[in-house]
Amino acid sequence: MNRSAGQTLEKAGAENFPVAPFFLPAAWRDDLMAVYGFARLVDDAGDGDLADPAATAALLGIEERPPATPSAQPGPPAPPEVAFRLALLDGLEHDLDRAFETALHPSGADRPRHPLLRALVPLVDRHGLTPEPFRRLIEANRVDQTTARYATYDDLVGYCTLSADPVGRLVLAIAGVSTPERTELSDAVCTALQVVEHLQDVAEDLHRGRIYLPTEDLQRFGVTEADLAAPSADGAVRELIAFEVERARTLLDRGAPLVGTVRGRLRLLLAGFTAGGYAALAAIEDAGYDVLARQAKPDKRRLAAKAAAIFAKGR
Numbered sequence: 119m120n121r122s123a124g125q126t127l128e129k130a131g132a133e134n135f136p137v138a139p140f141f142l143p144a145a146w147r148d149d150l151m152a153v154y155g156f157a158r159l160v161d162d163a164g165d166g167d168l169a170d171p172a173a174t175a176a177l178l179g180i181e182e183r184p185p186a187t188p189s190a191q192p193g194p195p196a197p198p199e200v201a202f203r204l205a206l207l208d209g210l211e212h213d214l215d216r217a218f219e220t221a222l223h224p225s226g227a228d229r230p231r232h233p234l235l236r237a238l239v240p241l242v243d244r245h246g247l248t249p250e251p252f253r254r255l256i257e258a259n260r261v262d263q264t265t266a267r268y269a270t271y272d273d274l275v276g277y278c279t280l281s282a283d284p285v286g287r288l289v290l291a292i293a294g295v296s297t298p299e300r301t302e303l304s305d306a307v308c309t310a311l312q313v314v315e316h317l318q319d320v321a322e323d324l325h326r327g328r329i330y331l332p333t334e335d336l337q338r339f340g341v342t343e344a345d346l347a348a349p350s351a352d353g354a355v356r357e358l359i360a361f362e363v364e365r366a367r368t369l370l371d372r373g374a375p376l377v378g379t380v381r382g383r384l385r386l387l388l389a390g391f392t393a394g395g396y397a398a399l400a401a402i403e404d405a406g407y408d409v410l411a412r413q414a415k416p417d418k419r420r421l422a423a424k425a426a427a428i429f430a431k432g433r
Contacts, residue, residue, distance in 0.1 A: 141383055141386060142383055142387060143383070146292065146293070146383075149241050149244075149245070149292045150289065150292065151237075152234075152237040152238055152241055153238075153241070153285070153288050153289075153292070155234040155237060156234055156235065156237075156238060156252060156255070157255055157285060159210070159232070159234045160207070160210055160255050160256055160259050161255075161259060163203060163206040163207055163210060163259065164203055164207060164258075164259025164260070164262050164263065165259075165262070165326070166195060166199060166203060168206075171184045171202070171206070172184055174206065174232070175202075175205070175206060175209065177231050177232055178206070178209035178210065178212070178213055178231055178232060179209065179231065180205050180206065180208075180209040181205075182201065182202050182205040183202070184199070184202050185198045185199055185202065192324075192325045192326075192327070193325075193326075193327040194266060194326070194327030194328075195263075195326075195327075200263050203259075203263055204260065204263055207256050207259055207260055210232070210235070210256060211253065211256050213230045213231055213232050213235040214230075214235060214238075214249060214252050214253070214256070215249075216228050216229060216230040216231070216235070217230040217235045217236070217238045217239050217242065218242055218249050220239050221238075221239045221240075221242035221243050222242075222243075238252075241292070245291050245292050245294070246291070247288070247291055250284075251284030251285075251287050251288050252284070254279070254280045254281075254283075254284045255280070255281065255284050255285075257280050258277065258280035258281035259281075261277060261280065261281075262328070265277075266327050266328045266329065267328075267329055267333055268329075268330060268331075268332050268333065269332065269333045269334060270332050270333070270334050271332045271334070271335070271365070273332065274313070274316075274330060274332055275309055277330075278308070278309040278312045278313070279305070279309070281312055282308040282309055282311060282312035283304070283305040283308045283309060285308060286301075286304035286305065286307060286308040286391075287301060287304060287305075289304070289387075289388075289391075290304055293380070293384045295379075295380055295384065299379070300376055300379055300380075303372075303373045303374075303375060303376035303379070304373065304376055305373070306369050306370075306372045306373030307369075307370060307373035307374065307376060307388075307391065307392055307395070308373075309369055310366050310367075310369035310370040310373060310395055311370075311391070311394070311395045313362065313365070313366040313369065314366050314395050314398045314399060314402075315398075316330035316331070317359060317362055317363065317366065317398075317399075317402055317409055318398060318401075318402065318409060318413055318414055318415075319413065320346060320359075320409045320410060321346075321409065321410050321413075322413070324343070324346050324347060329343065329346065331346075331358065331362065335358060335361065335362065336358065338358075339354050339355075339357050339358040339361070340354050341354050341355050341358050346410065348410060349410065349411065350408055350410050350411040351407065351408040351409065351410045351411070355407075355408075355410065356406060356407040356408060357407075359402065359407040359408075359409055360403075360407045363399050363402055363403065363407070366395070366399060367396070367399055370392060370395050370396060370399075373392070374392050374428065374433040375432070375433045376388055376392075377389050377392060377428055377429065377432050377433055378431070378432025378433050379432075385429060385432075386425070386429055389425045389426075389428040389429040390421075390425045392425075392428055393421050393422075393424035393425035393427075393428050394416060394421060394425075396424050396428075397416030397417065397420050397421040397424055398414065398415070398416045400416065400417075400420060401414040401415055401416045401417065402414040
């Protein structure tokens with residue numbers, strides 16, 4: 119694995135929940151890290167956060183090169199940067215096609231070029247995976263290049279069906295426990311976790327020119343974009359964030375019974391995912407709903423205690 123791919127995987131430790139914890143069988147850990155590596159790579163390509171974008175483009179056979187002098191100013195990227203990111207995402211989707219073709223026809227296929235895509239090949243046959251959830255993650259990042267505001271909460275949830283729900287579905291597929299009922303519960307948890315991440319990252323997202331707080335909610339609470347750019351949250355912003363926190367908690371509550379539908383180490387893993395969301399919400403509450411002054415990060419002891427409670431109760 120090259121240095122850039124290794125740096126991508128190193129980001130797993132900064133997530134709100136354990137990506138591939140030690141208590142899982144080694145094969146599961148490897149498979150989950152492969153899925154995480156793909157998702158992180160696609161996100162980094164879409165956000166302009168790749169360690170070496172030019173090298174990644176060359177590896178994927180992309181003719182476009184990153185702008186020689188990318189803008190250091192806050193706000194949305196300039197058109198040349200957007201074009202380059204979209205080219206990267208197209209290149210990653212072509213490499214995804216190679217990964218599935220290699221899994222189906224090992225002897226005659228053109229192997230994927232990126233090491234994090236090659237890591238997916240063994241998973242496809244072993245777990246009967248389909249390209250759809252991977253394509254959705256790529257499409258979410260395409261949306262990020264063209265959509266920076268969401269008019270309604272339903273619009274935001276629609277985005278989460280691309281950016282978050284596929285990950286949960288892949289976890290269920292790897293564990294071999296996918297059912298329509300579990301998928302519905304998993305989607306609720308994953309959408310909630312995505313909303314929570316947006317709440318933690320309001321200031322960072324605004325710096326990138328994006329606002330994931332629904333416009334209808336901004337208007338309801340009388341919050342302007344200038345208010346979100348302030349060094350700390352005023353009363354209206356705090357009320358808005360408190361409202362969104364309760365909305366995310368309701369989604370988590372709806373999906374948390376997923377934990378009780380499985381047993382053993384998978385149950386512990388799903389308890390950890392769900393607890394990560396609750397702990398992040400608690401961190402936002404502890405910060406007085408001021409998500410502008412600093413990023414609210416979950417306390418690890420609280421996360422562990424919540425995971426234990428969810429594991430025991432099954433929700």
